[in-house]
Amino acid sequence: MNEFANAQKRVAELTKILNDANYNYYVNDNPQITDQEYDKYLRELINIETEYPDLADPNSPTKRVGGQVVDKFNKVVHERPMLSLANVFNEDEIRDFDAKIKKEGFTPEYVCEYKIDGLSVALIYEQGKLVRGVTRGDGVTGEDITHNVKTIKCIPLTLSKPIDIEVRGEIFMNKSTLQKLNAEREKAGQPLLQNVRNAAAGSIRQLDSRITAKRELDNFIYYLPDPEKYGIKTHLEALEFMKSLGFKVNPANRLVSDIDGILKFIAEITEKRSKLPYEIDGVVIKVNNIAMQEKLGYTAKYPKWATAYKFPAEEVLTKLTDIIFTVGRTGRVTPNAVLEPVIVMGSTIRRATLHNEDYVLSKNLMIGDTVSIRKAGDVIPEVVEAKFERRTGNEIPFKMIHECPMCHSELQKIAGQADYYCQNPDCPKRNIESIIHYVSRDAMNIEGLGDEIVEELYNLGFIKNITDLYTLESKKKAIMEFDGYGEKSLNKIIENIESSKNNSLERLLYGLGIKEIGTKTAKLLASEFGTLDMLMQATEEELESIRDIGSITAKSVVAYFKSHQDLIAALKEIGVNMTYKGVNNGTNDLITNKRFVITGTITGIGRKEIKEKLESYNARVSESVSKNTDVVIVGANPGSKYQDALTLGITIWDEAKTLEVLNNLQ
Numbered sequence: 001m002n003e004f005a006n007a008q009k010r011v012a013e014l015t016k017i018l019n020d021a022n023y024n025y026y027v028n029d030n031p032q033i034t035d036q037e038y039d040k041y042l043r044e045l046i047n048i049e050t051e052y053p054d055l056a057d058p059n060s061p062t063k064r065v066g067g068q069v070v071d072k073f074n075k076v077v078h079e080r081p082m083l084s085l086a087n088v089f090n091e092d093e094i095r096d097f098d099a100k101i102k103k104e105g106f107t108p109e110y111v112c113e114y115k116i117d118g119l120s121v122a123l124i125y126e127q128g129k130l131v132r133g134v135t136r137g138d139g140v141t142g143e144d145i146t147h148n149v150k151t152i153k154c155i156p157l158t159l160s161k162p163i164d165i166e167v168r169g170e171i172f173m174n175k176s177t178l179q180k181l182n183a184e185r186e187k188a189g190q191p192l193l194q195n196v197r198n199a200a201a202g203s204i205r206q207l208d209s210r211i212t213a214k215r216e217l218d219n220f221i222y223y224l225p226d227p228e229k230y231g232i233k234t235h236l237e238a239l240e241f242m243k244s245l246g247f248k249v250n251p252a253n254r255l256v257s258d259i260d261g262i263l264k265f266i267a268e269i270t271e272k273r274s275k276l277p278y279e280i281d282g283v284v285i286k287v288n289n290i291a292m293q294e295k296l297g298y299t300a301k302y303p304k305w306a307t308a309y310k311f312p313a314e315e316v317l318t319k320l321t322d323i324i325f326t327v328g329r330t331g332r333v334t335p336n337a338v339l340e341p342v343i344v345m346g347s348t349i350r351r352a353t354l355h356n357e358d359y360v361l362s363k364n365l366m367i368g369d370t371v372s373i374r375k376a377g378d379v380i381p382e383v384v385e386a387k388f389e390r391r392t393g394n395e396i397p398f399k400m401i402h403e404c405p406m407c408h409s410e411l412q413k414i415a416g417q418a419d420y421y422c423q424n425p426d427c428p429k430r431n432i433e434s435i436i437h438y439v440s441r442d443a444m445n446i447e448g449l450g451d452e453i454v455e456e457l458y459n460l461g462f463i464k465n466i467t468d469l470y471t472l473e474s475k476k477k478a479i480m481e482f483d484g485y486g487e488k489s490l491n492k493i494i495e496n497i498e499s500s501k502n503n504s505l506e507r508l509l510y511g512l513g514i515k516e517i518g519t520k521t522a523k524l525l526a527s528e529f530g531t532l533d534m535l536m537q538a539t540e541e542e543l544e545s546i547r548d549i550g551s552i553t554a555k556s557v558v559a560y561f562k563s564h565q566d567l568i569a570a571l572k573e574i575g576v577n578m579t580y581k582g583v584n585n586g587t588n589d590l591i592t593n594k595r596f597v598i599t600g601t602i603t604g605i606g607r608k609e610i611k612e613k614l615e616s617y618n619a620r621v622s623e624s625v626s627k628n629t630d631v632v633i634v635g636a637n638p639g640s641k642y643q644d645a646l647t648l649g650i651t652i653w654d655e656a657k658t659l660e661v662l663n664n665l666q
């Protein structure tokens with residue numbers, strides 16, 4: 001055999017070795033050879049192709065390292081339009097999508113898929129060889145990005161079968177890749193890439209494929225335009241078929257039988273979304289049966305047999321129109337962002353706390369800035385950052401105030417803390433906030449006394465402190481002279497105030513607004529001491545000896561009762577209960593001193609009630625599973641906490657076990 005023939009044989013061997021290595025590493029996540037071996041084989045192939053240019057196949061593994069530079073992106077008309085999907089944003093809209101399909105006489109199964117945050121691509125193969133990669137563009141015409149597609153190592157250049165086929169998928173960048181890339185750009189003094197989607201889009205549209213190759217892009221294939229051509233009858237079969245050809249298909253795809261299966265899938269992925277290595281912005285829902293898809297058909301823009309559930313926006317942009325200051329019940333003065341109204345995760349946001357002076361200065365916020373907003377923990381709106389590149393020069397720098405915005409007393413900054421405080425005990429805003437806190441749901445839970453009513457009754461002179469609440473009966477006629485206070489509604493408020501006297505001690509403790517005392521600490525102190533008198537006699541040392549009570553909390557409790565003897569005496573005179581009424585049955589071997597996590601739904605009993613019962617036996621209930629968790633209670637439709645428990649080998653109580661234990665408690 002001559003040298004050319006030997007080289008030709010070796011090229012075929014090396015091509016197979018490298019293609020198999022790429023497939024096992026990037027698709028199966030199961031590397032079969034070391035990086036050193038891969039580099040050795042790749043160098044050998046490059047050397048042979050350099051010596052014998054005629055053996056350099058356009059789809060050779062050597063093309064993945066980049067090197068081709070194009071002058072422009074040529075336009076390509078899609079043989080079959082790449083339609084976008086209609087969006088749904090909540091459970092009702094998902095149910096409407098299902099109802100419309102059933103109205104057509106179908107009983108569908110659905111395939112649920114992650115909606116990857118990247119950019120769509122069509123890949124065309126002839127005789128199993130990649131010939132073209134095309135962006136979605138406007139759905140009818142895209143751009144030829146073949147030279148860059150070849151650098152994406154999980155996209156096969158040669159399929160396992162020599163067939164003509166088009167497949168579609170999503171090109172994306174992993175979170176870790178963006179972090180690494182930005183670290184390099186920061187060192188080089190280059191501007192940082194804002195997010196994975198923009199980074200992926202910018203990478204795939206490089207004229208020089210060497211740049212794209214360095215960006216380590218990834219890909220999932222999710223759609224086969226002509227499944228009947230290959231004898232395929234369901235979307236799930238199409239996914240498996242494309243996987244068998246060598247494409248990377250997301251293993252998280254799931255077949256569900258009904259709408260409840262869709263909602264369960266969404267709930268699960270919502271919980272573990274942040275832990276994924278890539279970004280997703282929703283869930284794609286597709287009718288599984290291909291014949292059913294064809295009968296349902298298309299609108300001008302969307303297929304009727306598929307939709308995309310979009311997660312509520314986690315981070316949106318708006319204008320910071322002002323920074324105002326509020327006074328809390330402890331006298332703490334807080335800067336707050338006034339925002340142009342914007343919807344974040346389904347709710348309209350107009351204000352967001354800016355915490356303190358240090359927080360505002362650390363973010364270099366100015367009035368007039370365009371800022372990004374998100375909900376911390378999906379609940380509390382917060383300002384993430386200012387978009388400095390959008391500044392016009394008309395922005396107003398932030399200045400911390402130095403007198404109370406309500407009573408104009410001089411503010412004081414406590415040593416070692418970031419906050420400023422109004423020291424005036426008669427500051428009206430402090431008093432209003434104290435009363436609002438006292439009547440709130442987690443404190444004395446006096447229904448009917450909302451924030452506005454409390455403030456109005458304060459400004460009208462009917463209440464100046466919490467003890468005045470219990471005198472409203474004698475002021476009823478005077479209050480009724482003001483618009484909006486009918487006898488029936490006022491009687492209900494007074495009845496609720498009277499009932500609050502019977503609350504257990506922990507509600508009163510929390511309602512008093514003692515610094516460092518939240519609901520959990522209030523319950524701990526109430527159960528530990530039993531009565532307010534006993535707690536008031538406790539020393540700092542005695543308090544610190546209690547688990548979870550530190551020196552700062554101990555000092556705060558002792559200081560509060562030392563300076564509020566008259567208030568406590570007045571509440572006693574009024575008849576407010578000062579004894580712990582919570583269930584405290586001592587110990588239970590299955591519960592006491594154990595750490596619990598609850599996931600899913602238990603029939604006939606709410607999560608809050610389960611939590612209260614466990615805590616009454618001195619158990620601790622946490623939100624997340626860790627190696628320190630003792631028991632995970634698993635009900636119907638559990639989230640990822642169930643899998644975490646299985647992985648860590650933690651004891652699991654199912655519904656039957658949970659109800660058995662709880663029902664046997666005293």
